[in-house]
Amino acid sequence: xxxxxxxxxxxxxxxxxxxxxxxxxxxxxxxxxxxxxxxxxxxxxxxxxxxxxxxxxxxxxxxxxxxxxxxxxxxxxxxxxxxxxxxxxxxxxxxxxxxxxxxxxxxxxxxxxxxxxxxxxxxxxxxxxxxxxxxxxxxxxxxxxxxxxxxxxxxxxxxxxxxxxxxxxxxxxxxxxxxxxxxxxxxxxxxxxxxxxxxxxxxxxxxxxxxxxxxxxxxxxxxxxxxxxxxxxxxxxxxxxxxxxxxxxxxxxxxxxxxxxxxxxxxxxxxxxxxxxxxxxxxxx
Amino acid sequence: xxxxxxxxxxxxxxxxxxxxxxxxxxxxxxxxxxxxxxxxxxxxxxxxxxxxxxxxxxxxxxxxxxxxxxxxxxxxxxxxxxxxxxxxxxxxxxxxxxxxxxxxxxxxxxxxxxxxxxxxxxxxxxxxxxxxxxxxxxxxxxxxxxxxxxxxxxxxxxxxxxxxxxxxxxxxxxxxxxxxxxxxxxxxxxxxxxxxxxxxxxxxxxxxxxxxxxxxxxxxxxxxxxxxxxxxxxxxxxxxxxxxxxxxxxxxxxxxxxxxxxxxxxxxxxxxxxxxxxxxxxxxxxxxxxxxxxxxxxxxxxxxxxxxxxxxxxxxxxxxxxxxxxxxxxxxx
Numbered sequence: 001x002x003x004x005x006x007x008x009x010x011x012x013x014x015x016x017x018x019x020x021x022x023x024x025x026x027x028x029x030x031x032x033x034x035x036x037x038x039x040x041x042x043x044x045x046x047x048x049x050x051x052x053x054x055x056x057x058x059x060x061x062x063x064x065x066x067x068x069x070x071x072x073x074x075x076x077x078x079x080x081x082x083x084x085x086x087x088x089x090x091x092x093x094x095x096x097x098x099x100x101x102x103x104x105x106x107x108x109x110x111x112x113x114x115x116x117x118x119x120x121x122x123x124x125x126x127x128x129x130x131x132x133x134x135x136x137x138x139x140x141x142x143x144x145x146x147x148x149x150x151x152x153x154x155x156x157x158x159x160x161x162x163x164x165x166x167x168x169x170x171x172x173x174x175x176x177x178x179x180x181x182x183x184x185x186x187x188x189x190x191x192x193x194x195x196x197x198x199x200x201x202x203x204x205x206x207x208x209x210x211x212x213x214x215x216x217x218x219x220x221x222x223x224x225x226x227x228x229x230x231x232x233x234x235x236x237x238x239x240x241x242x243x244x245x246x247x248x249x250x251x252x253x254x255x256x257x258x259x260x261x262x263x264x265x266x267x268x269x270x271x272x273x274x275x276x277x278x279x280x281x282x283x284x285x
Numbered sequence: 286x287x288x289x290x291x292x293x294x295x296x297x298x299x300x301x302x303x304x305x306x307x308x309x310x311x312x313x314x315x316x317x318x319x320x321x322x323x324x325x326x327x328x329x330x331x332x333x334x335x336x337x338x339x340x341x342x343x344x345x346x347x348x349x350x351x352x353x354x355x356x357x358x359x360x361x362x363x364x365x366x367x368x369x370x371x372x373x374x375x376x377x378x379x380x381x382x383x384x385x386x387x388x389x390x391x392x393x394x395x396x397x398x399x400x401x402x403x404x405x406x407x408x409x410x411x412x413x414x415x416x417x418x419x420x421x422x423x424x425x426x427x428x429x430x431x432x433x434x435x436x437x438x439x440x441x442x443x444x445x446x447x448x449x450x451x452x453x454x455x456x457x458x459x460x461x462x463x464x465x466x467x468x469x470x471x472x473x474x475x476x477x478x479x480x481x482x483x484x485x486x487x488x489x490x491x492x493x494x495x496x497x498x499x500x501x502x503x504x505x506x507x508x509x510x511x512x513x514x515x516x517x518x519x520x521x522x523x524x525x526x527x528x529x530x531x532x533x534x535x536x537x538x539x540x541x542x543x544x545x546x547x548x549x550x551x552x553x554x555x556x557x558x559x560x561x562x563x564x565x566x567x568x569x570x571x572x573x574x575x576x577x578x579x580x581x582x583x584x585x586x587x588x589x590x591x592x593x594x595x596x597x598x599x600x601x602x603x604x605x606x607x608x609x610x611x612x613x614x615x616x617x618x
Contacts, residue, residue: 050469158557159327188326189496190554193540197550215470222542222551245544259474261499262544263526267477269423 007074008177008209009039009062014071016057016233031057033233035071039177039226044203044210046224046241048217048256054233055213059179062211063098064089076176094124097170101182103162106169107154113140113165114150120172139168144198160191164198171202177209184219196222217260221245229253287353288490289315289458294337294350296330296514304347305562307333309514309569311350312588317457320484320491322501325511326537326558331494334511335460338492339377340367354458372403376451376489378480380463382443385450386435392419392446393431400453418449422479441472445479452483459484459491465500477504498537502526510534513569514561520594528609530596533570535608568599576604 016032031054039045049055060066062073064080073080076095081088100106107116117136121127127135137147143164154162163183170178180199184192200223203210212223220227220241227244229237229252237250248254261267296308308330315321323331336342338352340359352359354374362370379385387395393415400411419427422445435443444464451459464480465473481504484491495501501508502522510518510525510533518531529535539552556573567582568574574581581599588597598604 050471160557188558189498189537190326190540191557193542193551193553196542197553200550218542218544221544222547255471257544259470260544261497261503263499263502265499265503267474267481267503269475269478 006041007038008041008076009037009045009211010072010074011035011037011058011062012072012074014058014061014073015069016054016061016066017069030233032061032068032071035230035233035235037228037235037238039209039211041176042203042207042209043226044212044224046220046227047211047213047230048215048220048227049230050215050256052232053230055230056181057233058230059098059181059211059213063096063179064092065098090123093173093175095175096177096179097173097175098179098181099163099166099170099183101185103159103166104154106166107162109154111153112150113145113152113154113157113168116165117150117169117172120169124173135172139172140165142171142202143168144194158191160187160195163187163195167195167198167202171206175208177211179211179213181213182215183212185214185216199223217245217257218262229256286317287314288317288319288355289313289338289492290351290353291334291338292351292353294334294348294352296333296337296342297347298343299345299347300562305560306564307346307514307561308337309561309564311511311514311516313509313516313519315458315490315492318488318490319507320493320505322505322508323492323494323511324496324498324501324508326496328513328558328560329511330514330561331511332462333514335377335462335492335494338458339371339375339460373454374457376454376456376459378444378447378451378459378461378464380466382440382447383435385447386443388435390434391431392433392435392438396431396446396450396453399450403454414453415449418453419446421483422446422449423475424449441468441476444468444476448476448480448483452487452489455487456489459489460494461491462494463496464493466495473500480504498525498541510537513559513564515569515597516588516595517570517597518595519588524594526610528605530594530601530605530608531570531598532574532576532604532608535610536575538610568597576600576607 014032014035017028017030019026019028021027035058047055047058057066061068067083075092080092114136117139118132121132121135136150140147140149145161145164184195187195202208214220224241227241228235231252237244237248237253244253245257248257291311291313294308294311297304297306311334323334325331333342337348338359342348348360359370396415397408397411400406400414401408416427419430424430424445465476468476493501493505505522507519507521508525509516512533518534525534526538529538536554540554542551554573559569567584568586571577571581578600586597586599588595
């Protein structure tokens, strides 16, 4: 169980630096700089940022796909080792699971939806035979698929159905936390609404906690109670979703909000003609 | 007089087990200088429509119907005439700017050579023009950009270079296929603003393919909504937002989460977008439509024009009041 604070995720002073190239070409990028955040049990925290903001690195460290250089992660009351061993990673998988933008990355195209889900079930719970099949059908039902879908290969499913299988697979470990990394970004508008509703329903029914990474402020508004805005590895603004979207304090949050297409919106240049943009100067260096 | 006229474009692609239809009769007119958005979900045929104008459809595709550019049928041109047309009258901007650039040429060589080859301009003149254009598309350090290879520039910078290349030849029609989909939102806003401004300054017409109705609404005069290889509705952004006439348009607008308000459950369109080849008799949207009537299931539904807009729905007259979006915010344009 989580500590007395009621926070399922407690991240303190997390930093991560990546180094690329060698010799004179050697360069380093600060992917995370002193990131501190908490996520309350059963809530949804949205992490907003553009490419290079560090939002995906944050998620990868949280689920154990990456180690941090400094800082601490406490998950469900247990401190998480910086470089976890295999057994620790497996234990962590029962606390936290991740859903990616591209479901093909987490599904084997030669294995059926059913076997993708049973693999996780058998890895984490002692189930076999008829009980295993029942649990698979149950999970498929929870994500709005039919028992017949268990026999389908990923290639025989639509994009929305594949993302549902990826969600069912994550749920199979019975985690308390789901990290959703741009999980609805690649879906068609009509399918995206279905999956957003499904995620809201699952959170309510299974009392899940979400860390929802997205670049889409409309999605943030719809799914989250709290939001952090990241830029170049740092959290530059945080607060309740309503406050941050309605009264942003940081100029970058304002820029993000003003850049989102919506009724009556017009695209505009952030700066006048000919003025340099920091991002471009960096890229051109 | 239309600059571009698409007349009943059909496209079939050979597939094991029989041909598959990708476009099922797309008709559209674009006036000189007009921007039209082609909006739809995956498999709706929006990109494929664009490709029939440029004649870059997949190998083996069978295309029928006419594509008239200034009255000339693009589909029946010989190779030399098609090359001239592509060099002089058309420009294409795709989602991936790297696809348009040569990775082993510096930006300067690419742009200057383009002008010299296609337009027969002299080197000095071409280079001055390229410098001007790069400054116009918001590139601060023109010298450094000219001297760079594509891999040294960010996606947003590259897309600006491609826009500069596209407008350099002053084409009459710009074909843009999701030009900002791969970019960050702040860069998207900037690149769209530049594209819009350059298009207006050069008096170019544009066919703008996107899945984002709001984005299309911001830069287009009219929007054509595609579903399963057909246009289901054409109207101005204001018309579509306040009073859509096709159930699909209405539901598409409703199912997108709002930036300013939440709802306990988002209105959804049941099922998934169907591909053009999966459509049987009757209306393509019938299987997902909450307003379905028995007659929607049989016979093709024509695209009916009226009030300066067009809709492909048997019930559009009866549903007119019901489809009005009362909560729709004001849309300008």
